[in-house]
Amino acid sequence: MRLLRWGLRASLLLMLTPVPAAAHTGSLSGGFLGGFTHPLFGPDHVVAMVAVGLWGAFLGAPAMFVLPIVFPLVMAVGGVLGILGVSLPGAEIAIAASAIVLGLMVASAARPPLWLAATIVGAFAIFHGYAHGAELPAGTDAAAYSIGFVMATGLLHLTGISLGLTVRWPAGRVGVRGTGAAIACAGLVFLWRLA
């Protein structure tokens, strides 16, 4: 219950944070707010990040903690490639595929070994990081922007974990697996739009 309370607090923060910040800036471009909203305004990012958290919660300890730690670290590698302008073909397809694969993992209640789960999540993290790095707006305060999008990504993971903790109840288990299926379907829609 304590974890659930912490998760709910984190989720609450995630919902609350953009409101006061937007009131001060009047612009959603650049800086901390630009970085923070970048993952939130991309549905493909949102569903994949939530799926990472859901899957982590489904897998239980230690995966629940390892995945949200691995993701930002590997995502930074992708971000470096994006900032340096290194060509990474098929990044958008891989991002859509991440929603499909991670959604299916949750929907099917897959329980691979931790190293495999971390590898799958890490591989997709590179493409998500690449997209964030490549789309860093010119003239932006890079420090605030990067901190913003890393934080938003992490809070999306925590949101997924919070939702995923409901698997301890039968109805919650059905709900989480259903959410995984919906995320996989959303991934298919993203892929179809790219075609």
Next chain:
Amino acid sequence: MALALLALLPIEEAAAHPPFAGATGFYGGLLHPLFVPIHALAVLGLGLLIGQQRPRWRWPVPVAYAAGLGTGFAAMISAFAPQFSAEVLLAVAAIIGALIALARPVPALVGSVLALVVGIALALDSPPGGISVRDANVILLGTFCGAVILLWAVLEVAGMLRGDWQKLAVRIIGSWVAASAVLVLTWRFAR
């Protein structure tokens, strides 16, 4: 955890309005480490790492940080022209973030070296905007106090995070610190 997250929120406003524009003198210096994202990131990481490594790490690490700050400011007063201080700070922040995420025992000597480098780099990356030597020295004194208070505040909060879940939250924040530092460092070299 919630307080730490909330503390990071005003960064957008601060970036748009640097503390020196509205807050000058000692107060401007005091706020400088808190409102410069790179500095806040590095000190947040160092404070969490020290808190995580307690009780193995005792007073030498924070003292090394304060000594680093003093050394950096002394170098600046001596008209030393710093180069790549922000990049060094980011590189050390990335190492510190990775160490927090790994959550393995780290020798106190390594911690002291990291703290010393953070202190020196932070000081050298805080050139005062004063128009006279006296004003500049007052700003530097404010920055020294602000940097020490910020680390102390993070240390106090980190010291309270003793629960299993709280320790994991610290590791997750460490991964955020490392990721952010690596990205900003790359951006600085690529621009």
